[in-house]
Amino acid sequence: MENTFVSTSFEETREIANNLAKKLETGTTICLYGELAAGKTTFTQGLGHALGIQRLVSPTFLIMRQYPVTNHPVIKTLFHLDLYRLDSIDDIKAFDIEEIWSSPENLLVIEWPEKFAKNLPKKRFDIHFKANGENERQIIIHKHK
Ligand SMILES: Nc1ncnc2c1ncn2[C@@H]1O[C@H](COP(=O)(O)OP(=O)(O)OP(=O)(O)O)[C@@H](O)[C@H]1O
Ligand SMILES: [Mg+2]
Incomplete structure (x- = not known):
């Protein structure tokens, strides 16, 4: 499955995400x-x-934040991971992310996942963002499995 969206504001991007979260397995x-x-x-x-989290901020400096x-009914924790500052696979593995994504009680969201490309879980959405100008973003949502 692949869906392409064009968002013209940050609110619209949030709304696209909100809709995806509501039907997420x-x-x-x-x-x-x-x-x-x-x-x-x-x-x-x-x-x-969509999961009732009102204030979510970029985890860049902390690498990972959890909410x-x-x-x-099932998801108890959202983990937001930003791999931008990590370079080695071992550094990434030290965050126990395989354990995190293996539990249905967790929702794991990864920014800069290409840093962990070969090790990503099979059951995932790959979502690609491209800026077409100051406020326009193309968003392609691809269900990997
Ligand atoms: N259509 C849009 N969708 C999303 N963000 C938009 C849009 N138009 C403008 N923006 C602005 O672009 C910026 C996007 O920042 P955001 O932190 O979400 O990027 P990021 O991909 O997480 O970057 P980083 O790799 O630095 O973490 C925000 O300032 C936001 O307001
Ligand atoms: Mg970011």
């Missing part, structure tokens, strides 16, 4: 690809919104 990892300021964190905020989820 549990145990699916979300991988967000795209240049700096392409909209990956904005999209994650939309996912968070409790209280409005979903």
